[in-house]
Amino acid sequence: MFYAPLSQRAFEDLCTYGESTCAQNSYCIKYEQNKDVCMTKFHKELKLIQYPFVVPSFCDQEPLSPPGNSHMWNNTAYAVDLKSTSDLNVGVLAGVDGTVIAFDECETENDQCGLGLGNQLKVLTDDNFIVFYAHLKKVKVKNGDVVKAGTKIGTEGITGWAGDKNKHLHLSVHFDWKSAGKEYWENVGYLPASVPFNIQDCKGTSYSLEDLNCKRVSNSPTMFCSN
Numbered sequence: 001m002f003y004a005p006l007s008q009r010a011f012e013d014l015c016t017y018g019e020s021t022c023a024q025n026s027y028c029i030k031y032e033q034n035k036d037v038c039m040t041k042f043h044k045e046l047k048l049i050q051y052p053f054v055v056p057s058f059c060d061q062e063p064l065s066p067p068g069n070s071h072m073w074n075n076t077a078y079a080v081d082l083k084s085t086s087d088l089n090v091g092v093l094a095g096v097d098g099t100v101i102a103f104d105e106c107e108t109e110n111d112q113c114g115l116g117l118g119n120q121l122k123v124l125t126d127d128n129f130i131v132f133y134a135h136l137k138k139v140k141v142k143n144g145d146v147v148k149a150g151t152k153i154g155t156e157g158i159t160g161w162a163g164d165k166n167k168h169l170h171l172s173v174h175f176d177w178k179s180a181g182k183e184y185w186e187n188v189g190y191l192p193a194s195v196p197f198n199i200q201d202c203k204g205t206s207y208s209l210e211d212l213n214c215k216r217v218s219n220s221p222t223m224f225c226s227n
Contacts, residue, residue, distance in 0.1 A: 115189030118160025
C-alpha cells in the first residue's frame with residue numbers, strides 16, 4: 001500500500017489517533033495539534049531501501065508510533081528511527097540512487113535547528129520518491145550530488161529535536177516530489193506524504209515496516225547487522 005499526497009485527495013472522516021476508528025482502507029494521522037483525520041490508501045509497489053548502517057543497530061521508533069511520539073503526522077507517519085549500538089561516529093549510507101538535497105548548518109544538539117530535523121538529506125529518485133535522512137551529525141555530500149546506493153552520505157547524530165542524548169537516524173520515504181519540482185523540496189523540512197517501504201539490511205534480509213519490532217512498544221526490538 002502507498003498513500004496519496006495531500007494535494008491529490010480529500011480527507012475522509014475525523015478520527016482519534018491511536019484508535020482504530022478509520023475505514024479498512026485508510027489510516028489515522030495527526031493533521032493539526034487538535035485535529036486527527038483519516039487518510040485514504042492507494043496501491044503502488046513498495047520501494048526497497050538499502051539499509052543505512054553496516055554496524056549492529058536496532059529499531060527505536062516505529063511508523064504510526066503511539067500517541068505522544070513523533071511518527072504520527074502526515075510526513076512522519078511511515079518513518080522509522082534507527083539506532084546503532086556503537087559510541088563511534090557511524091556512517092550513514094544512501095539507500096537508493098538519486099540526486100541529493102543537503103542541509104548541514106546545525107552544530108548544536110536537541111533543538112529546533114533544521115525545523116527540528118537537524119542536518120538532513122533528501123535523495124530524489126527518478127521514479128518520484130524522496131528518501132529522507134535526519135538528525136545527522138555530519139553531511140558528507142553536497143547539494144546537487146548524484147549518489148549511488150551504498151554511498152556514504154553522512155554520520156549518525158543528534159542534531160535537531162532528536163531527544164536528549166538520543167543519537168539516532170530518522171529514515172523515511174516520501175512519494176511525488178515531481179509535482180512541485182526539485183526547487184520546492186529544497187526548502188528545509190518540506191516533505192511530501194510519507195509512505196511505507198521495505199528495507200534490505202546489510203546481510204541481505206528484507207523487512208517490511210510491518211515486520212519491525214521497535215523499542216517504543218517492544219522489549220525485543222528488531223536487530224539489524226548483528227551476529
